[in-house]
Amino acid sequence: MILLLTRNFAKNIPDLINQQIGTLEKNQQRIEQTVRAEMTAGRSESNLSAKLTREEVGVAFKNLSDSLLASLVDKAREQQSTLAAIQQFLGSNLTEIANADKNRFEAFANETGNMLHSHYKNTIQVIGEMAAQHKGLLDTFSRQLTELTQMNEHKLEQMRTTVEQKLASLQEDNSNKLEQMRATVDEKLNQTLEKRLGESFKMVSERLEQVHKGLGEMQSLASGVGDLKKVLTNVKTRGTLGEIQLDNILEQTLSPEQYQRNVSVRQGSSERVDFAVVLPGKDDDAQQVWLPIDSKFPMEDYQKLLEAQEMGDSGTAAEAAKMLENRVRGEAKSIQDKYLNPPHTTDFAIMFLPVEGLFAEVLRRTGLWETLQRDYHVIVTGPTTITALLNSLQMGFRTLAIQKRSSEVWSLLGTVKTEFVKFGEVLDKTQKKLQEASNTIDSARTRSRAIERKLRTVEAIPASEPSQLAGEMDAVVSE
Template identity: 50%
Template sequence: MVALLLVLLWWLQGLRRQTQLALGPDAMRLQAQLLQGLQALDVRLQQLERSSQSTQMTVAKSEGALDRVTQHVQTQLAQTQQDALAARREQAVALASFREEVAQLALRLTGDSQQARAALAQSSAEQAVHVQQRFEALAETTRGTLDSLKGDIQHQLTHMSTNMGAALKDQLGSNGEQLRHQFAVLQDAVSQQLAALTQGQQTTAEQLRATLNERLATIQSDNALKLDEMRRTVDEKLHATLEQRLGESFKLVSDRLEQVHKGLGEMQTLAGSVGDLKRVMTNVKSRGTWGELQLGSIIDNVLTPEQYARNVKTVPDSDELVEFAIRLPGRNDDQPVWLPIDAKYPVEHYQRLQDAQDSADRVGIVAAGNAFETSIRGEARKIASKYVAPPHTTDFAVMYLPSEGLFAEVLRRPGLVEALQNEHRIVITGPANLAAMLSSLQMGFKTLAIEKRSSEVWGVLGQVKTEFGKFGEVVEATRKSIDAAARKFDQVGVRTRAIQRHLRNVQELPNEAGQEQPLFPATSPGGDQSASEDEE
C-alpha cells in the first residue's frame, strides 16, 4: 500500500508539472485545488493506514488477550490445583463447586472469544464500509471539483483565444479522463487492498478461533484428566480418612457411652442415696433417729462405756427415758448423778427461715424466726420437765442440735441461749462444742479418779513400808547366816592347808591286793567324833 501511495504521488506530481506547463497562472489555482484534493486524499490514505494499523493492533491485542486468557486459565488451573490440594479434607461439595467454577470459566472464555471475534468482524466491516464511503465521497468531491474547475477554465478561456480554448478544452478533457481513470484504478486498488485486508483479518480471526478452540479443548482435556486424578486421589484419601475418623469416632462414642452408662449408674446410686437422705430428713422419726445416732457416735468417740448410759430413767417414779446420760460421781458411790443429753432436730421452721432469707421476704423472715425460736423454747421446756430432777440429776440438761447451721442460728438469735439457761436450765450444743464439752468432762473424770484412788495409794504405801521393815530383818538374819558360813569356809581353808602340808612327804604305796586302799581308814565312832571335832 505504501508503494501504491508513492506511485500515486509520483504520478500526481508529473501531472501537476504538465498542467503547470500547459495552463500557466490560471492553472495554478487548479493546481492548488488539486493539491488540496491530493492532501485530503493523502490524509485519508494516512487515516486508512492508521485504521489498518489499528486493525492490526486490535488483532495483536486479541492475540495478547488470548495469551492473557491462556495465562489466566493456567493461573486459575494452578490456583485450582493448590485449592484442591488444600481442600483434600473437604467433601464432594468442594469438588462440585470446583467443577462449576471450571465450567463457568470455560463458558466465560468461550463467550469472551466469541465476543472478540464478533467485535473484530464488526470493526473490520465498519472500517471497510467507512473506507468505501470516504472513497466514494472523495470521488464525488473530486468529480465536483473537476467539474467546477472545468467550468471555471472554460469561463476563463472564453475570453482567450478560441484556439487556446479548444486546445485547453481538449487537454482538460484528456486530463479529466486520465484523472478519472487514475482515480478508478486507485479505487480498485484500494478496494482490493481492503478486500485483501478483510480476507487476511478473517483468515487471522479463523486461525485465532481455531487456535483458541484447540487450546481450550486441550485445557479442557487436561482439566478433565487432572480433575479425574484429583477426584480419585481425594476419594481415596477421603475414604481412608473417613474410615479412620469413623473408627475413632465410634471408639470415642463407645468409650463415652460406657462412661455415660457408668456415670448414670453412679447417678442412680447417688439419686437413691439422696432419696434415702431426703426420706430420712423429711420423716420426723427418721430425723430423730439420725440425730440420736450422731450423738451416740460423738459420745462413743470421747467417753468410755462406763462413763455414760443409754435410755436412762433419770427421774424416779417416771417412765420418761432420756436418750443419753453422763454418769457423774455423787455423794454416794453407789448412786451416780446423771447429766441428761437429748438430741432435737426442729428442721421445719429452720428450713422455712432459710427459704424466707433466700427470697428476701422480711415479713416471712420475722415470722419464721419467731416460729423457730418458739420451737426451740418448747423443746427446751420438754427436756427440763422430763429429764431434770436434782439431786438424781444435775440441775441442768444438754440439748444437742445435730446441725452446725441450726446451732449457729440458735446462737444468732438475741438472748435465746441465755433465756434457755436461766429459765429452763438447758445448755445448747452442736457437734463441735459437744465434743469439747465431753472432752472437758473426760478430764474431770480422770482427775476425780486420781483423787478417789489416792487413799488406796497411801494404804498400799503403808503396807509396803511394813513389809519393807520385815524385809530388813530378814536381810539382817541372812547377813548373819552368810557371815557364819564365811567363817566356816575360813576354817575349811585352814584344815585344807594342814592336810596339804602332811601330804607333801607321803609317797604313793603299792597296791598289794590290786585294790585301792582308802586314803583314810575307817575309824570308830569315837574317832569320827574326834575327827569332826578336829574339823570343827
C-alpha cells in the same frame, strides 16, 4: 679612651667568633647525634617513617643553616655599622683596623660557609644512604608481602575448594538423612495417629459408659433424695435421725460403760431421755449421777427461716426466726421438766441439734443461748461442740480414775513399807547366818592347810597302807 675601647672591642671580636664556632661545632655534634639516632630508629621503621625523618632532617638543617646565615649576616651588619660609626668617630686612624676586621669577618664567613656546605653534603650523603637502605628494606618487605599474599590466596583457594566439597557431601548426607527421617516420621505419625485415635475412641466409649452409669446413679440419688425428704418431713423419723447421729458421736467418743440409751431419770415416770452420761458420785460408795442429753430437730421452723432468707423477705425472716426461737425455748423447757432431777441427775442438761446451721442460728440469736442456760439449765450444742464437751468429760473421767488409782497406790506403798521392814529383819538374820557360815568355812580352810602340810612329805600311797593313812587323817582332823 676611645682607642682603648676600640682595641678591646677588636680583641673581643676573635673571642666572639670562637664562641660562635664552638656553638656551631656543638650544634654540629648535636645534629650528628640526632642524625645517628634517627638513622638507627629509621632502620626499624617503615618507608613512611623514613620519608618523614628525611623531611624533618632536611627542614632542621635548612632552618639551622638559615638561622646561622641570618645570625652571621646580622652580626656582620651590626659590626659593620659599629665599625662605620667608630670610623666616622675616630677618623682615618681606624681604617686599617676596620679593613682587618672586615677581612677577618669575610674569612670567617667563607670558612663557616665552607664548613656548613661540607656538613650539608655529608648529611645529604647519609640521608641518601638511609634512603637506599630503607628502599631496600621496603622492596624486601613488599616482595615478602607479595609472596605471603599469593600464598594466602593459594591456601584460601584450597580451603574454598575443600569447603565446597565438604558442603556438597554434607548436603547430600543431610538430604539422605532427611529423607530417612521423613519416612520414619511418616510411619511413626501414622502409627501414633491410629493408636491415638483408637485410644480416643476407646476413651470416649468408656466416658459415655460412665456418663450412662452416672445418669443411673443420679436417678438413684434423686430417689434417695426423695426418700431423705420424706424422712425429714416426718417428725418421728427426723427425731430418730438426730438420735442416730448423737449415738454415733457418743460411741466414737465415750466407752460403752460411760453412757446409756433411753434412761429413766425420774422414779415412777415413763419419760425416758435419749441418752445419759454416767458420772461418778462424790464418794466411792455414792450412787452414780446422770447427765441427760436429748436430741431435738425443729426442722419446719428452720426451713421456713431459710426460705425467707433466700427470698430476701426480711419481715418473714424475722417472724420465722422468732418462731424458731420460741420453739427452741419450748424444747428447753420440756427437757428441764422431764429430765432434770437432782441429785439423781446433774443440775443441767444438754440439747443436741444435729445440724450445724441450726446450731449457728441459735447462737446468732442475741441472748438466746445464755437465756437457755440461765433459766432452763440447758446447754445447746451442735455436732462439733458436743464432741468437744464429751472430750472434756472424758478427760474428767480419766482425772477421777487417776485420783482413785492414786489412793490405791498410797495403800500399796504402805503395804510395801511394812513388808520392806520385815524384809530388813530377814536380811539381818541372813547376814548372821552368812557370818556363821563364813567362820565355819575359815575353820575348814585352816584344817585344810594343816592337812596339806602333812601331805607334803607323802610321795605315793602304798596300796597296803590305806587304813594307816585313814587313821592319821582322823587324828589330824581331831587335832
